[in-house]
Amino acid sequence: xxxxxxxxxxxxxxxxxxxxxxxxxxxxxxxxxxxxxxxxxxxxxxxxxxxxxxxxxxxxxxxxxxxxxxxxxxxxxxxxxxxxxxxxxxxxxxxxxxxxxxxxxxxxxxxxxxxxxxxxxxxxxxxxxxxxxxxxxxxxxxxxxxxxxxxxxxxxxxxxxxxxxxxxxxxxxxxxxxxxxxxxxxxxxxxxxxxxxxxxxxxxxxxxxxxxxxxxxxxxxxxxxxxxxxxxxxxxxxxxxxxxxxxxxxxxxxxxxxxxxxxxxxxxxxxxxxxxxxxxxxxxxxxxxxxxxxxxxxxxxxxxxxxxxxxxxxxxxxxxxxxxxxxxxxxxxxxxxxxxxxxxxxxxxxxxxxxxxxxxxxxxxxxxxxxxxxxxxxxxxxxxxxxxxxxxxxxxxxxxxxxxxxxxxxxxxxxxxxxxxxxxxxxxxxxxxxxxxxxxxxxxxxxxxxxxxxxxxxxxxxxxxxxxxxxxxxxxxxxxxxxxxxxxxxxxxxxxxxxxxxxxxxxx
Amino acid sequence: xxxxxxxxxxxxxxxxxxxxxxxxxxxxxxxxxxxxxxxxxxxxxxxxxxxxxxxxxxxxxxxxxxxxxxxxxxxxxxxxxxxxxxxxxxxxxxxxxxxxxxxxxxxxxxxxxxxxxxxxxxxxxxxxxxxxxxxxxxxxxxxxxxxxxxxxxxxxxxxxxxxxxxxxxxxxxxxxxxxxxxxxxxxxxxxxxxxxxxxxxxxxxxxxxxxxxxxxxxxxxxxxxxxxxxxxxxxxxxxxxxxxxxxxxxxxxxxxxxxxxxxxxxxxxxxxxxxxxxxxxxxxxxxxxxxxxxxxxxxxxxxxxxxxxxxxxxx
Numbered sequence: 001x002x003x004x005x006x007x008x009x010x011x012x013x014x015x016x017x018x019x020x021x022x023x024x025x026x027x028x029x030x031x032x033x034x035x036x037x038x039x040x041x042x043x044x045x046x047x048x049x050x051x052x053x054x055x056x057x058x059x060x061x062x063x064x065x066x067x068x069x070x071x072x073x074x075x076x077x078x079x080x081x082x083x084x085x086x087x088x089x090x091x092x093x094x095x096x097x098x099x100x101x102x103x104x105x106x107x108x109x110x111x112x113x114x115x116x117x118x119x120x121x122x123x124x125x126x127x128x129x130x131x132x133x134x135x136x137x138x139x140x141x142x143x144x145x146x147x148x149x150x151x152x153x154x155x156x157x158x159x160x161x162x163x164x165x166x167x168x169x170x171x172x173x174x175x176x177x178x179x180x181x182x183x184x185x186x187x188x189x190x191x192x193x194x195x196x197x198x199x200x201x202x203x204x205x206x207x208x209x210x211x212x213x214x215x216x217x218x219x220x221x222x223x224x225x226x227x228x229x230x231x232x233x234x235x236x237x238x239x240x241x242x243x244x245x246x247x248x249x250x251x252x253x254x255x256x257x258x259x260x261x262x263x264x265x266x267x268x269x270x271x272x273x274x275x276x277x278x279x280x281x282x283x284x285x286x287x288x289x290x291x292x293x294x295x296x297x298x299x300x301x302x303x304x305x306x307x308x309x310x311x312x313x314x315x316x317x318x319x320x321x322x323x324x325x326x327x328x329x330x331x332x333x334x335x336x337x338x339x340x341x342x343x344x345x346x347x348x349x350x351x352x353x354x355x356x357x358x359x360x361x362x363x364x365x366x367x368x369x370x371x372x373x374x375x376x377x378x379x380x381x382x383x384x385x386x387x388x389x390x391x392x393x394x395x396x397x398x399x400x401x402x403x404x405x406x407x408x409x410x411x412x413x414x415x416x417x418x419x420x421x422x423x424x425x426x427x428x429x430x431x432x433x434x435x436x437x438x439x440x441x442x443x444x445x446x447x448x449x450x451x452x453x454x455x456x457x458x459x460x461x462x463x464x465x466x467x468x469x470x471x472x473x474x475x476x477x478x479x480x481x482x483x484x485x486x487x488x489x490x491x492x493x494x495x496x497x498x499x500x501x502x503x504x505x506x507x508x
Numbered sequence: 509x510x511x512x513x514x515x516x517x518x519x520x521x522x523x524x525x526x527x528x529x530x531x532x533x534x535x536x537x538x539x540x541x542x543x544x545x546x547x548x549x550x551x552x553x554x555x556x557x558x559x560x561x562x563x564x565x566x567x568x569x570x571x572x573x574x575x576x577x578x579x580x581x582x583x584x585x586x587x588x589x590x591x592x593x594x595x596x597x598x599x600x601x602x603x604x605x606x607x608x609x610x611x612x613x614x615x616x617x618x619x620x621x622x623x624x625x626x627x628x629x630x631x632x633x634x635x636x637x638x639x640x641x642x643x644x645x646x647x648x649x650x651x652x653x654x655x656x657x658x659x660x661x662x663x664x665x666x667x668x669x670x671x672x673x674x675x676x677x678x679x680x681x682x683x684x685x686x687x688x689x690x691x692x693x694x695x696x697x698x699x700x701x702x703x704x705x706x707x708x709x710x711x712x713x714x715x716x717x718x719x720x721x722x723x724x725x726x727x728x729x730x731x732x733x734x735x736x737x738x739x740x741x742x743x744x745x746x747x748x749x750x751x752x753x754x755x756x757x758x759x760x761x762x763x764x765x766x767x768x769x770x771x772x773x774x775x776x777x778x779x780x781x782x783x784x785x786x787x788x789x790x791x792x793x794x795x796x797x798x799x800x801x802x803x804x805x806x807x808x809x810x811x812x813x814x815x816x817x818x819x820x821x822x823x
Contacts, residue, residue: 331526334525382572382630382634383630383631383634383635383636384634433636437599438698489530490526491524491526491527491531492524492526492527493514493517493522493524493526494524494526495511497524497525498511498512498513498514498517499510499511499512500719500786501512501517501522501785501786502511502512503716503719503720503786504517504520504785504786504789504790504791505512505513505516505520506512
């Protein structure tokens, strides 16, 4: 009895291991259960225009970093004649163009593809940005100090302080102090930063891009990132200087998080950066694969193999399903097949040839083969050479059918070459012997059984959903294995036995 | 209704293929003993040691070079059988019932040329009929002169008696009568008639062909209910003693009755089919369960085991 318990524990653990691995892969890597799912990718172009001053030019464009909601899939730049490098350091990521000699109007393009990815998170803030020197007049003015004092009274921390300042700045009827400050040339964002800086709250100016499909000549919206440290943990929040409400991060790409400048240019003037973007729907998997090229998440899966070997595995990983079908048809239904797993091989050939072509080709080959083989029985040959003759005959037949169908304009017929010839020959040999010994009826029963199982296996193995699942969730192999094990311990009746033993039951 | 309910089958104690494979063959037949049963030559040897009668061995052809010499074994015999030592399901058995002036005739009267016999032996040697296609040897046996008691019950062939011996207990028996449809062979799926035989008396209980009940032999018209196996005591004793001889727990023994030599063992089968249940009109499971409930240390002799079965399994 212990062996029995062990068996079921084994089956259950295989099954749960498989299910767990699959669910884990789905949750952690976001691989969809259904192949058709798509993910949104934003294809964004940044266009840098400037006038070069007849000399060396160095242009550095800050590029987006990993952030909540978006993952970078790829980036590239088009800029004839320029040397290009993508720089990456602790503070920021940048694209840098360099040229020894340039004059006149220049245009550089930078392209980035961002995947909408709600698994992605903001980068950890490790240190507070430093406060800068308080040289700005607005904040040091009496009006500025008054605003700060008012806000300090009605706030508890950096964020509430910012909100209080914003309330004053954006009031419908601004008070005297605010009006005084706003008259200066500086923008609201700069004023906000200056005020916060004066109140010793660290801030950073962020350039954000509002994403909308098909938009062109867009510019970055300035936002203010406010930092706060409590109990050793640094947090930050985004604020828009022209509104009191919270900033909606949806469809908002934080392009420039450097806190320095979007574009740094030497040797040129009149620079301008504008953005255009389109929204693309990509199959989720390929989007994820592109993403994974960056973070090596898939390293322990089939996906880490070269593409050529991957496609090989795509076929191999389907075989267990075909085998499962064979086991089910034999153990649960009781169908007779000629050769245990021959139907799986036939089904794999069907996948190459498409079903109808495959069926017609298979029946044609076996029928003609059987006909010729019946002549060979009279020749009194040794078995091995007889089967070898059948193999050569099958190859000739395949060539004949191929040429014939091609001449008739049926290019489909050429696919007949995908049939496994040795298997076909053995099938013909076995069926021929079966015919001689047990008659045509048994040949039809076994041949029909094999074909039925092969067609069923074909449907399961060629189905898009099953292909997607078996290839992307290796854990399902364990599930199939546990099912096969379970079927192996099934001792109940087969479907056809219910028919066979019916006279026994009906006797009374 | 096309299908019967599985619960009804269970109630009748009918054993299915899956249960036979895992519950009985897998559990009671040790894998290493299979060659003794699957190889008819080896079966003959152990049968001889155990004093179980088998048909006369005329010769063994084990090499292609010996095929030409097949005539030396079959010349002068009234008839013979050539079979592959490792054949399964009755495949590759050539029965010649009449030899006249060097011409050979099958039970149905068709002539078989010597060249065809040689080709048949060649096929056997190449492994065409053997399990798994491995190379094989051809066994030439003397033809069994079957008992007159079966006149009219069998058409062109030797009727044999299949007894299922479970752990040495003869649990169920049936007689297999060849028909025109089965080409002189005694395999039920080829069209032979199966007649359930009462373990106690050796009398017919029920008869089927192609799994359907029949009253009369389809070729001779003889009423099958009248069938009574002669020398039944000896036959069932031989069958039961095959357990000690082979070590197989779930065994199909194929016995034949020779006119002069009485019951003899034709071959053993480690995977006996399920048709015996249909021939008997009964499920085999209750009987197997009863034997299993005895346990392993009942200490019964062959005679005691037969008595036990006669007491419990009579119809």
